[in-house]
Amino acid sequence: MKPTPAELRALARRDPQLGRALKRLPPFPGFPERGHPRQRSHFASLSSAIVYQQLATKAAETIWKRVCALDGGRAFPEPALFLAHPDEHLRAAGLSRGKIAALRDLCTRIEEGRLVLARLSRLSDERVVEELVEVRGIGRWSAQMFLMFRLGRLDVLADGDLGVQEGLRLLDGLSGRPSAAQVAERARVWSPLASVGCWAMWRLVDEQRAAR
Numbered sequence: 561m562k563p564t565p566a567e568l569r570a571l572a573r574r575d576p577q578l579g580r581a582l583k584r585l586p587p588f589p590g591f592p593e594r595g596h597p598r599q600r601s602h603f604a605s606l607s608s609a610i611v612y613q614q615l616a617t618k619a620a621e622t623i624w625k626r627v628c629a630l631d632g633g634r635a636f637p638e639p640a641l642f643l644a645h646p647d648e649h650l651r652a653a654g655l656s657r658g659k660i661a662a663l664r665d666l667c668t669r670i671e672e673g674r675l676v677l678a679r680l681s682r683l684s685d686e687r688v689v690e691e692l693v694e695v696r697g698i699g700r701w702s703a704q705m706f707l708m709f710r711l712g713r714l715d716v717l718a719d720g721d722l723g724v725q726e727g728l729r730l731l732d733g734l735s736g737r738p739s740a741a742q743v744a745e746r747a748r749v750w751s752p753l754a755s756v757g758c759w760a761m762w763r764l765v766d767e768q769r770a771a772r
């Protein structure tokens with residue numbers, strides 16, 4: 561989803577500093593990125609959140625492709641197929657024991673009907689988070705990223721995200737990185753476009769890195 565020009569103008573009026581930053585940053589692209597191979601389904605998105613955790617992108621991509629190749633295709637194995645693979649096959653593909661356990665928990669919940677992915681888009685943001693954090697290996701941050709990048713929700717504030725915190729430090733010219741609580745307080749004016757604010761903070765960090 562994308563905010564309207566009127567909504568973006570209103571955001572800039574509520575937070576003039578953010579508004580000035582948005583003028584020079586690339587346009588907010590809107591989400592979800594449905595063409596991305598890891599964003600073609602809710603299941604693929606959640607599976608990738610688990611696989612990519614705490615790994616360098618290149619290493620995670622290699623493991624992802626190896627798991628996809630277990631069934632001779634490019635797509636991540638559907639829940640029933642994943643559950644049918646013995647641990648040794650999954651370990652050989654590069655998955656750690658912890659990630660295998662997390663993925664098995666996700667797949668089992670889906671197969672047993674305890675997690676119905678098709679209904680997530682109809683739930684409130686907080687209810688989606690509540691359902692997803694029940695899955696092993698999926699915390700609040702991962703659930704927030706699912707809300708933003710998969711469901712396209714526009715009012716998600718990832719106040720615990722280090723990139724958001726660093727971006728806000730740059731935006732406000734702070735000497736130190738703000739805490740999650742400080743981000744939450746400062747970013748109240750971003751609602752109902754908190755996702756746009758977070759995206760802008762990430763871009764400010766990118767901008768700083770490029771300038772080095």
